[in-house]
Amino acid sequence: MIDLRSDTVTQPTIEMREAMANAEVGDDVFGEDPTVKKLEEAAADLMGKEEALFVPTGTMGNQLAVLAHTERGDEVILDAEAHIICYEVGSPAMLAGVQLRPVPGLLGRNALDKLRQAYRQPDIHFPTSRLLCLENTFNRGGGTVMTPEEMKAINDLAKELNLAVHLDGARIFNAAIAARCDVKEFTRHCDSVMFSLSKGLCAPVGSVLAGTSEFIAKARKYRKALGGGMRQAGVLAAAGLVALNMVDRLAEDHANAMALAEGLAEIEGLQVELHQVQTNIVLVNITAVDMDAPTFVEEMQKRGVKAVTFGPRLVRFVTHKDVSRADIEQAVKVAKIAAGDV
Numbered sequence: 001m002i003d004l005r006s007d008t009v010t011q012p013t014i015e016m017r018e019a020m021a022n023a024e025v026g027d028d029v030f031g032e033d034p035t036v037k038k039l040e041e042a043a044a045d046l047m048g049k050e051e052a053l054f055v056p057t058g059t060m061g062n063q064l065a066v067l068a069h070t071e072r073g074d075e076v077i078l079d080a081e082a083h084i085i086c087y088e089v090g091s092p093a094m095l096a097g098v099q100l101r102p103v104p105g106l107l108g109r110n111a112l113d114k115l116r117q118a119y120r121q122p123d124i125h126f127p128t129s130r131l132l133c134l135e136n137t138f139n140r141g142g143g144t145v146m147t148p149e150e151m152k153a154i155n156d157l158a159k160e161l162n163l164a165v166h167l168d169g170a171r172i173f174n175a176a177i178a179a180r181c182d183v184k185e186f187t188r189h190c191d192s193v194m195f196s197l198s199k200g201l202c203a204p205v206g207s208v209l210a211g212t213s214e215f216i217a218k219a220r221k222y223r224k225a226l227g228g229g230m231r232q233a234g235v236l237a238a239a240g241l242v243a244l245n246m247v248d249r250l251a252e253d254h255a256n257a258m259a260l261a262e263g264l265a266e267i268e269g270l271q272v273e274l275h276q277v278q279t280n281i282v283l284v285n286i287t288a289v290d291m292d293a294p295t296f297v298e299e300m301q302k303r304g305v306k307a308v309t310f311g312p313r314l315v316r317f318v319t320h321k322d323v324s325r326a327d328i329e330q331a332v333k334v335a336k337i338a339a340g341d342v
Helices: 014-021 034-047 058-069 091-096 111-118 148-160 172-179 213-225 234-246 250-265 293-302 325-338
Strands: 051-055 075-079 099-103 129-135 164-168 192-196 207-211 281-285 308-311 314-318
Touching: 014 234, 034 051, 034 192, 034 207, 034 234, 051 058, 051 213, 051 234, 058 091, 058 129, 058 164, 058 192, 058 207, 058 213, 091 099, 099 111, 111 148, 129 148, 148 164, 172 192, 172 250, 207 213, 250 281, 250 314, 250 325, 293 308, 293 314, 293 325
Parallel strands: 075 099, 075 129, 129 164, 164 192
Antiparallel strands: 051 207, 192 207, 281 314, 308 314
């Protein structure tokens, strides 16, 4: 089976498994796990931040950021298609007691104008605009990249408006590879950043949240409150340390994604915006095919290729370490059959 549902489906490498088996561990809730400390220090340095915190999931990392940056009743501004609003179970309301202000196209063109319009001036009738959440790469945007220059401009405006900026950087290393720059060129323009170790970098579990020492101290306490205080977590952190050395190979995933996109675009009835294929995600519109997305995905899976629905007529494919160029070529052949272009 060729699994193109997500870059979270990768198997840990042999090096990761060996590192996990041999990890030096201690009780991380007591701050005594040396491998977790090593991962957090390495991650903070990579992100250009004072400290970092190892967390089980990206969702937890994002929610810790919302909790640490806001107070109950505040408002959080973000794109209407952001991961935080679409795929995190309403956690900002459930946990932090904040209101989300979804802005269509915030991560696209005219971002500064849209942010100004969304920001609420102080008024007794309004919640306080407190936090801006960005996402890079943008999942529902097809893995598109917000450039360092764009991030700087929106961060500068956020500071004028007294907004903290959190970056959902689950795939921030994909952005850095695509932009051919150091990841710090992005992270210098935000107050906090979360990145995933299990998306693209092949770790079996885990994400990292980074920011100032004061921010991480708050986040660490909230992590404990949410049940994320793990004990001998160095077994997991060891895989994360190996994952940090797998950034450069993401270029292969990007090349495979473009090959997939170009192949799918040639199939009658399938529409692919090739300019949006900047990293490892390919979105395919099947409106011109006489079936909906769930049916198309089912037809592909019957023939050995997995993908996911991203809307009634939209399908997402994601490339990763465990997908070869031969797999990509086979996936195109299967899509051609599923679309009826035979």
